[in-house]
Amino acid sequence: xxxxxPLDQATQINLSREGGVAFLPGQRNSCSIALGSCSEDERxxxxxxxxxAAPKAQAADExxxxxxxxxxxxxxxxxxxxxxxxxxxxxxQEAPEELIRLWRERTGRR
Amino acid sequence: MHARNCLACVLPPYLLDHLxxxxxxxxxxxxxxxxxxxxxxxxxxxxxxxxxxxxxTARNTPPGQISRHVHxxxxxxxxxGRLIRAEGQATTGDVAADEAYAYxxxxxxxxxxxxxxxxxDGAGLPLIGTVHYGQNYENAFWNGEQxxxxxxxxxxxxxxxxxxxxxxxxxxxxxxxxxxSLAYKGQSGALNESLADVFGTLVKQxxxxxxxxxxxxxxxxxxxxxxxxxxxxxxxxxxGSAYDDPALGKDPQPGHMRDYVDxxxxxxxxxxxxGIPNRAFYLAATAIGGYAWExxxxxxxxxxxxxxxxxxxxxxxxxxxxxxxxxxxxxVGVEQQSVRQAWVDVGVIA
Ligand SMILES: [Zn+2]
Numbered sequence: 001x002x003x004x005x006p007l008d009q010a011t012q013i014n015l016s017r018e019g020g021v022a023f024l025p026g027q028r029n030s031c032s033i034a035l036g037s038c039s040e041d042e043r044x045x046x047x048x049x050x051x052x053a054a055p056k057a058q059a060a061d062e063x064x065x066x067x068x069x070x071x072x073x074x075x076x077x078x079x080x081x082x083x084x085x086x087x088x089x090x091x092x093q094e095a096p097e098e099l100i101r102l103w104r105e106r107t108g109r110r
Numbered sequence: 111m112h113a114r115n116c117l118a119c120v121l122p123p124y125l126l127d128h129l130x131x132x133x134x135x136x137x138x139x140x141x142x143x144x145x146x147x148x149x150x151x152x153x154x155x156x157x158x159x160x161x162x163x164x165x166x167t168a169r170n171t172p173p174g175q176i177s178r179h180v181h182x183x184x185x186x187x188x189x190x191g192r193l194i195r196a197e198g199q200a201t202t203g204d205v206a207a208d209e210a211y212a213y214x215x216x217x218x219x220x221x222x223x224x225x226x227x228x229x230x231d232g233a234g235l236p237l238i239g240t241v242h243y244g245q246n247y248e249n250a251f252w253n254g255e256q257x258x259x260x261x262x263x264x265x266x267x268x269x270x271x272x273x274x275x276x277x278x279x280x281x282x283x284x285x286x287x288x289x290x291s292l293a294y295k296g297q298s299g300a301l302n303e304s305l306a307d308v309f310g311t312l313v314k315q316x317x318x319x320x321x322x323x324x325x326x327x328x329x330x331x332x333x334x335x336x337x338x339x340x341x342x343x344x345x346x347x348x349x350g351s352a353y354d355d356p357a358l359g360k361d362p363q364p365g366h367m368r369d370y371v372d373x374x375x376x377x378x379x380x381x382x383x384x385g386i387p388n389r390a391f392y393l394a395a396t397a398i399g400g401y402a403w404e405x406x407x408x409x410x411x412x413x414x415x416x417x418x419x420x421x422x423x424x425x426x427x428x429x430x431x432x433x434x435x436x437x438x439x440x441x442v443g444v445e446q447q448s449v450r451q452a453w454v455d456v457g458v459i460a
Contacts, residue, residue: 020249021276022330022343023381025359027266061295064377066252066283093187093253110246 009081049098063089170234206241213277230284252283278313299380304387349385367457397448429453
């Protein structure tokens with residue numbers, strides 16, 4: 001039985017925070033994590049953040065409604081995975097602690 | 111199959127739905143099985159949802175009677191937080207709480223006195239607000255049930271209750287959501303945002319009793335500190351001119367269709383391209399003259415409530431609707447012509 005690729009085949013994660021009552025170009029913020037350059041521990045933590053965030057994901061035109069902020073997680077997979085990138089939108093209020101912690105560590109933003 | 115690391119085990123219903131329709135055959139089966147299970151859960155959630163709606167309805171007030179409940183999150187993120195000022199209670203001395211209370215009142219007044227709408231749902235839904243949300247939180251939003259206001263970081267942003275039109279904007283999101291489910295992306299999303307700005311600025315103008323000439327047509331004056339070169343979040347009169355500062359960048363709003371911004375950011379530019387319908391409203395209102403809430407505001411409000419406003423409406427469909435509504439309300443005259451001309455001037459209709 002086929003399924004979506006395991007996260008072991010993910011190569012890179014792009015994390016950004018969007019939404020809010022105005023779009024301010026200078027306040028854009030995001031980070032890229034190349035999983036290959038992470039330690040095994042880091043990879044495990046990132047995997048856990050993604051696994052707890054994924055069930056909270058909303059449709060792209062639901063996230064952000066009414067000026068709510070949300071995280072956009074883009075997961076790139078290697079060629080063996082035979083899948084397109086996965087893009088998840090997770091509302092800030094629903095975002096799991098693991099994801100918020102990852103965001104703060106990687107971007108230095110609140 | 112790697113059970114622990116497998117994304118498919120934890121993917122949300124909408125993605126499963128997408129896969130069930132568009133995925134590879136084998137993925138489709140997997141998605142369909144997961145969906146069947148999820149639908150059972152969803153039915154249970156709907157039943158719970160109905161129960162809480164019933165509770166909320168019980169507290170609705172008679173027409174014309176406002177019911178405000180201002181809470182504090184005390185720098186946390188639990189909503190609604192601790193109630194600090196209920197309807198009729200005296201000022202608290204907490205500036206943000208008292209501003210929220212006053213401006214929710216001003217917003218209720220516009221909708222009730224001008225449009226005869228009794229609160230967000232037209233049936234007296236209590237107005238729930240929370241201030242001091244998060245730490246140095248730089249945003250205000252409507253979460254589907256209530257309004258939430260951050261304190262700002264004090265460096266770029268002041269507290270978000272400082273601007274009456276921002277409070278009006280967030281409450282208007284509630285009204286808009288009750289009238290239509292305009293998809294929050296691309297042009298329909300930008301219409302959603304523009305409508306929130308239109309009613310936000312009408313709250314401000316009605317409160318100050320400003321005519322179209324006296325109004326500043328800016329959204330969010332006072333929100334930025336003196337540290338940044340910014341007059342407001344947006345300008346309805348001159349989109350793209352509200353700020354230009356190293357920390358903020360330059361206001362990206364277009365005021366004409368030829369400058370429409372195609373982007374995947376910001377839900378497809380909902381807070382960017384809203385500049386186009388915002389300017390159309392400004393042009394229509396100033397051409398008609400007088401007080402914006404009397405005629406142009408009435409036209410936009412009736413268009414918002416019209417059954418012809420589809421979830422996926424684009425600018426030109428909304429434009430056509432406002433022209434129709436103007437004619438329905440005022441006949442073929444200066445109102446209808448001004449509305450039509452406004453949409454022509456921003457390049458939405460020919
Ligand atoms: Zn908005």
